[in-house]
Every structure is written in structure tokens, then in C-alpha cells.
Amino acid sequence: MVGSEGMLGAHLVLGVLTAPLHAVVQGSGAAWRIGGAPFKRELARSTALQRCLNRYLYVLMAQQATSAACLRFHLIGQRLARWLLMSQDRAHSDSFHVTHEFLAYMLGVRRVGVTAAASALQRNGLIQYHRGKMKVLDRRGLEAAACSCYSTDHQTYDDLLV
Structure with a gap:
């Protein structure tokens, strides 16, 4: 990331x-080339x-x-919390666009696993999401939910x- x-x-x-990897741009922003x-x-x-x-x-x-x-x-929920924190750090914003399908791809799990983990984080008041719009509500709580x-x-x- x-x-x-x-x-x-x-x-x-x-x-x-030659690069052994492909890059996927997750969010908008400026870049130098x-x-x-x-x-x-x-x-x-x-x-x-x-x-x-x-x-x-x-x-x-x-x-x-x-x-x-x-x-x-580590469990999916912990990994998801880690990934969302890393995304927030790089986006320099509490809100960013990310789909469950993309998260499943990035975490190497099925989409249903991401849905369950994200739902738990949302129920606990750590995040809010709807149709690809993700918002971190409680960063400290999300840090506590993330793995080490x-x-x-x-x-x-x-x-x-x-």
C-alpha cells in the first residue's frame, strides 16, 4: 500500500x-511521474x-x-481493521471509497467474510459504510480492534x- x-x-x-506486481489505484489524488x-x-x-x-x-x-x-x-476482522487504518493513513481522510469486493480481494478472503467483519465493526460504532463509502468513526477503537x-x-x- x-x-x-x-x-x-x-x-x-x-x-x-521489470516489476513483478501490478498496481491498483484505490483513491483519487495527485501524483508525480x-x-x-x-x-x-x-x-x-x-x-x-x-x-x-x-x-x-x-x-x-x-x-x-x-x-x-x-x-x-490473524482473524478477518483484525486484518480488516488494520487495512482500514492503513487506508485512512494514506488517504489523509476519515472517509474514502472502498467496496466489500475490493476489500475481499485485498485481504484474500471471500466477500461474505468482509461483510461479516465490516458489519461487526459498524455495530461497535467504529466505522460507518454504505455502498462503497467508508467512514472511520472511532480511530482509537479501530486501532484496538486491529491486530498488532x-x-x-x-x-x-x-x-x-x-
Whole structure:
């Protein structure tokens, strides 16, 4: 998951020209774009940029490791709470558009599992949703409902990127 703190194409930092993944844009917003060749030239020229992007790559690797363990060991509701918090962090908003189908895809579960988990979060007054419009009502409550993976990821971001 990438927000204003990061970038797509991090593989270029490693000198790899092809990406093994596809990007899906979840929300609207502004983005900057630079071609691969100019990016590599600037990266070779700037040790500060290299240092910054190396830290970002570490954060990405830590996030992927945490996500793999989370997928294996934590319940859908906890993972959903984590994912919604991460989305809120990157959207810089309490409200954003996301469907149950998309959440099911992102969490690797069936849509009915997302519906049950989201309904529980809504009943507990943590979120409000209707037809793809998601709103976080109680961030602290949502943090308490999330697995420990969220706080681990958040701490890694704070330690290395802020």
C-alpha cells in the first residue's frame, strides 16, 4: 500500500527494470511521474535520495513480511481493521471509497467474510459504510480492534520515514 510517503517503481532503486506486481489505484489524488531513465540518473547523482529510498525499501520489505504473517495468523476482522487504518493513513481522510469486493480481494478472503467483519465493526460504532463509502468513526477503537501488525507497521514508518 502506497500513499504520499512512497512510490511505485521501487524496483528501479535496485536496478531491476521489470516489476513483478501490478498496481491498483484505490483513491483519487495527485501524483508525480518521472521516466525510468531520468529517475536512475537522479538516483545515481544524489546520495540523499539513495539513502531515503533505501529506507523506504526497508519499510516496504518489513510491511510485506508483516502482511504475510498477518494473513496466516490473524482473524478477518483484525486484518480488516488494520487495512482500514492503513487506508485512512494514506488517504489523509476519515472517509474514502472502498467496496466489500475490493476489500475481499485485498485481504484474500471471500466477500461474505468482509461483510461479516465490516458489519461487526459498524455495530461497535467504529466505522460507518454504505455502498462503497467508508467512514472511520472511532480511530482509537479501530486501532484496538486491529491486530498488532498495524502498530508494528506504524512504528516502522515513524522510525524510518518521518
